[in-house]
Amino acid sequence: MAINQKLTKRSDDFAKWYNELILKSELADYSPVRGCMIILPLGYALWENVQRLMDQEFKKTQVENVYFPALIPLSLLQKEAEHVEGFSPQLAVVTHGGGKELAEPLVIRPTSETIIWQYYADRLQSYRQLPLLINQWCNVMRWEMRTRLFLRTTEFLWQEGHTAHATPAEAEERALMMLGVYRKVLEEYMAIPCYQGVKSSQEKFAGAENSYSLEVMVQDFKAVQAATSHNFGQRFSKAFGVTFLNEQDERQHVYTTSWGSSTRLIGTLVMVHADDRGLVLPPRIARTQIVIVPISDSENRKRVFDAAGKLENTLREQGYTVKADYRDIKPVHKFYDWELRGVPLRIEIGLKEVTAEEATLVQRDTGKKMTVRQAELSELIPGIFEEMQRRMFERALQFRDEHTYVVNSFKEFREVLEEKKGFLRAHWCGSNSCENDIKSETEATIRTIPFDSEPETGECVYCGKPSGRRVLFAKAY
């Protein structure tokens, strides 16, 4: 029970605030294994909502769900050199089974490209079977040196989509299409504004030809990569021999993509919207959209509770997720409790309201309080939620834009990063060495080369060589 607990302020200690918030709001808890977490009902409900919305969007693009095993023979992983090199430091390996040492070690999947393309190598034969569009919802493990609840855990839940195409253009189109799906879910449902763009060659996924990502600014001005989409070209199909006969009766390797998003989204949601009172959840993603708090003395309890119950049923019939809180504790405890848990709308109903057939509404994001006639609720609430959803997005967007700076020299780069933090739009010559030097000197990395970055001649902020466009730098989680 998270009653009577005060939260560290964001401005005092952001990391502490974040951890306390996750634990106190009961999104998740620590587990016996370092880096693994227990996702509690509230956290899991948010994940289920993300899952449901995303799954619908995937299916609209003809993607079907599958399930591949969690255990992958080590040798399979080793077939794509760059891929295994990228992942080997992070692998969890099973060496024993049934009390005996295994002939071949099995890795717990860090991602499933290898086992999937190994399988389809023999199944794909004709262009008529393409495109292959599959996705799976599962857990993966990547051994992390440093973990953080939701944002980086050793085991996490995610979806990984995998597609195979007959042409490079189709693969590219699919990689971008799925990035668009992620963007829609983040912006429209989670109220999280995203920068979208392509990763620099050093930041891209192990084995990918091109990686795209959504980059989000959270309240301590750092960047979170919220979702990624990769075009692998023929790298995996060549490593695993995934070929088909095209319309000209020619044997050809397929072009593959993969795209993923994870429970990290929950951490991002928290870091973008939550405040010093607790979670702030957008109405479209909240587990409980409306909480009803009856307020009464013992004399009028039945009357008030009955009215609250009636309201609860009405609102539920209208399709909202509603919780009426009949616990025998002071109303003010319930206020703090549900604020901590981020419920978008609270309806207070006491003798006053019952008598006047009114209801008092309090909006979580602004704290705005208003008293309205109960009869008006059904037409008012959709507007309140729509406005809240829009307001939360706009607020996050404004925050992000206010902390995104255009810088033109390395001196300015360092100063702004040091003093103002946030994202930096700067020219970059495209060389790995400048990227690396900037990283080692400032901790900032190229988060993305944004799609909306207009061509613009300039000089690399580090070496002064010509550059054709600005890229986005930031310190990242």
Add this chain to the structure above:
RNA sequence: CGGGGCGUGGCCUAGUCCGGUAAGGCGCUCGCUUUGGGAGCGAGAGAUCACUGGUUCGAAUCCAGUCGCCCCGACCA
């Protein structure tokens, strides 16, 4: 793997310097009074003081070692 912090009822902490057989607050259970921004009184349950070894008549406390967790950095979604 480096740097820092911390392990004492479910939670937060005092007690550790200076050894004497575990204390307070919160929460929990029961009863009564309360209920519009963190209520009150009464009764009660709940602890191998992270672990192992040592010193001692006696260890939460001293000594040695081990383990675990969190935070900050290097690796990564």
